[in-house]
Amino acid sequence: MHVRSYISSLLKGSMLLLLFLAGYACVSPYVADIENEPELISIEGSLIKGEEEQTVKVSITASLNTSTFIPVQM
Numbered sequence: 001m002h003v004r005s006y007i008s009s010l011l012k013g014s015m016l017l018l019l020f021l022a023g024y025a026c027v028s029p030y031v032a033d034i035e036n037e038p039e040l041i042s043i044e045g046s047l048i049k050g051e052e053e054q055t056v057k058v059s060i061t062a063s064l065n066t067s068t069f070i071p072v073q074m
Contacts, residue, residue: 041072 045056062068 040061042059042061043056044059045054047054058072060070060072062070
């Protein structure tokens with residue numbers, strides 16, 4: 001029984017360590033240096049296997065302070 005108890009506590013400790021590391025290893029945010037950039041083109045899309053219709057949105061970037069969608073006219 002002591003071996004089973006040891007293995008159980010070892011597994012619990014390993015799981016706690018993995019959970020801690022997973023929470024600690026988050027991705028750090030990316031801050032783009034776009035203060036002096038002109039209007040840029042943004043392309044957003046979703047391609048789903050098996051779907052007959054796919055969606056792609058082409059727009060011009062707006063200020064980070066506003067959430068304006070400026071589509072590109074074709």
